[in-house]
Amino acid sequence: MNEASPLLQLRDYRPGDAAAIAAIYAHYVRTSVCTFDFEPPAAAAMAEKFAAMVKKGHPVVIGEVGGEVAGYAYASDFRPRPGYRFTCEDSIYLDPEMTGKGYGALLLGEVIAKARACGFKQMIAIIAGGIESSVRLHERFGFTTLGVFPNLGHKFDRWIDIVHMQRAL
Template sequence: MSDTVLRPFAWSDVPAITRIYRHYVDHTAITFDTEAPDETAIAEKYAALTRLGHPLIIAERAGQVLGYAYASYYRPRAAYRFTCEDSLYLDPNETGKGLGRVLLTELLAQSKAFGFKQMLAVITADTANSIAIHEKFGFERVGYYKAVGYKFDRWHDIVHLQMAL
C-alpha cells in the first residue's frame, strides 16, 4: 500500500471508473444497476458530485486507477443534507489487500470535513466483506430489508449500516 496514492478525482479517471464499475454491474449484486453506464453517464454523475463538492477519492499506483470512493447525499430532500451514503469500488484485482480500508479511512475524514454528520452504507446482505469492513470502522447495523433487489434471476436483501461522523 505504500506506493498507493490517494488523490482527488480528475476527468481523466472516467474511463477507469467506468471499467471498474462495469465489472460490478456485470458480475455482482453489489450494485443493483443491471446495465453498466457508459463513460458519458459516469461523467455526468461525477460532474454533479464535483459541483456539490462531495468527497470523491481516487486510489492509484503508477498512474493506474485501483479504486475509488465517494460520499453523496443519502436522499435529495433538504432535511437529509447532513447525511451521506458511501460508495467504494475497487479494481477486482485489488480486493482483499487493504485498499478498501485505506479508501474508507480517507472518505470518513473528508466526509466529516465536508460537514456530513451521519454516514450510511447500503450493502447487499451477502457481501460479507463489505459489511465486515464497515463494522470494523464502527458502523452499526440499523436495518435489514428482504428481497428488495432482483438481479441475476434471484432476490437480494440489503443491510443498512450507520455511523455518526
C-alpha cells in the same frame, strides 16, 4: 495492508478518471449484486455523475497504484430532500485485481475524513446481503447495522437482502 501489495496513492477525482471508473464499475454490474444496475453506464454518464458530486463539494477519492486507477470511493447525498443534507451515503469500488490488499479500508478511511470535513454528520452504507467483506469493512470503521431488508432487490434471477448501516461523523 499486505506488505507485498504496492502502495495505494490517494487523490481527488479528476475528469480524466471517468473511463477507468466506468470500467471498474462495469465489472460489478456484470458480475455482482453489489449494484442493482443491469447495464454498465458509459464513461460520459460516470463523468457527469462524478462532476455533479464534485460541484456540490462532496468527497470523491481515487486510489492509484503505479499511476493507474485501482479504485474509488465517494460520499454523496443519501436522499435529495433538504432535510437529509447532513447525511451522506458512501460507495467503494475496487478494480477486481486490487481486492484483498487493504485498499478498500484506505479509501473508506479517506472518504469518511473528507465527508466529515465537508460538513456531513451521518454516513449510511447500503450493502447487498451476502457481501460480508463490505459489512466487516464498515464495522471496522464504526458502522452499526440498523437492519436488514429481506428480498428488497432482484438480480441474476434471485432475491437479494439489503443491509443498512450507519455511523456518526
